[in-house]
Amino acid sequence: MSRVIADYLEQASKLAERGVVFATITLVQPEGHVPQDIGAKAIVTQSGLAWGTVGGGRLEARAIEHATAMIVRAMAGADNNKLVDPEMIRYELQRDLNMVCGGAATLFYEISAARNWNIAIFGAGHVAQATVSLLCTFACNVICVDHRQEWLDKIAPRPNLRKILAAEMPDEVQALPVGTFYVCMSQGHATDLPIVRQILKRDQAAFIGVIGSEPKARTLRGALVKEGFTQEAVDKIHCPVGLPIGSNSPAEIAVSIAAQLLQARDALA
Structure with missing residues (x-):
């Protein structure tokens, strides 16, 4: 050979x-x-x-x-x-x-003929950077979407990572694989809501998580229900995303999010 x-x-x-x-x-x-x-x-x-x-x-x-x-x-x-x-x-x-x-x-x-676990992270801030770095050590494909090139550049390239620069982040939802696990951690409620709206409209997500507090979760769910989404669909959103473990540091939040994603993946197996 x-x-x-x-x-x-x-x-x-x-x-x-x-x-x-x-x-x-x-x-x-x-x-x-x-x-x-x-x-x-x-x-x-x-x-x-x-x-x-x-x-x-x-x-x-x-x-x-x-x-x-x-x-x-x-x-x-x-x-x-x-x-x-x-x-x-x-x-x-x-x-x-x-x-x-x-x-x-x-x-x-x-x-290659591998069956894949696809995870889309919307946002490239400090928590997203820590989350992407951790997820890239798993057997999965990670897509990180942001409208700021300088923040995407802070994330080191890896074989199972694709970074997408998008002026309109919600527009990227339609092109992602069926069964994608979504985590929204952009610049706040105003930018997360349009992304979640598109994910719910497409109705092909395996998991939807949004970073934030309980008050943000109530505001987000309330806005989506007012827009006409069913309570059943809205209740599937994990907000705050992540298991209730660790501190509020980006690294420990990343661990809590990764753990919840693993739980959700294994529940579908």
């Missing part, structure tokens, strides 16, 4: 053990001036290139873009047992990628 294959299997195994959805890209047919040999591999997660290379430059950038789109489709269809078929694409370097060197490269794309 070659060193490249051994390294690939090691990296793929680690990601699979953590439940991370990933795409494997393999260079199956290089033609002309292609900067990698046949069999070159790369692993892409929802956050980008995780391991390896299929040539770098514009070819690899296009490959990562395509693989990431496949991963998004795979995550969206996971709860309906819909698989994303492997794909083989031939790129002519000059025509398709506007590269100076001649030649072509045929790449094979394949998605």
Whole structure:
């Protein structure tokens, strides 16, 4: 077994053990001036290139873009047992990628077949940062949404994390996978309410949690009932989110939220 294959299997195994959805890209047919040999591999997660290379430059950038789109489709269809078929694409370097060197490269794309636990965190403040960091150690996929790039940048990239910069955060709900676990911890009631509204309208969440106090919870539920949502739907919102343990530090709040998410996940198993 070659060193490249051994390294690939090691990296793929680690990601699979953590439940991370990933795409494997393999260079199956290089033609002309292609900067990698046949069999070159790369692993892409929802956050980008995780391991390896299929040539770098514009070819690899296009490959990562395509693989990431496949991963998004795979995550969206996971709860309906819909698989994303492997794909083989031939790129002519000059025509398709506007590269100076001649030649072509045929790449094979394949998605890992893991069933996934998807958690969406709306907000990237101090508690969200601690929560995301903890959740990324679990076998799950984490999506963090915020409208502030500078706050998203405070969260370190990880293989099972996707950060989304969104001017209108509620608009991101519709594109998330069916059965997503949602936790809202944006800048307060005024920004959390529109997000929760969209989650309830879509009616495909496995869990809805909102950070805040008991008075905030009453205000939130009251506003949603006035808007026409049923009491049954509103009562499914966990607010304050998290188990009643620990202190009010971001790290301990993160532990309480993670513990409640684990409880909710196991209850659905």
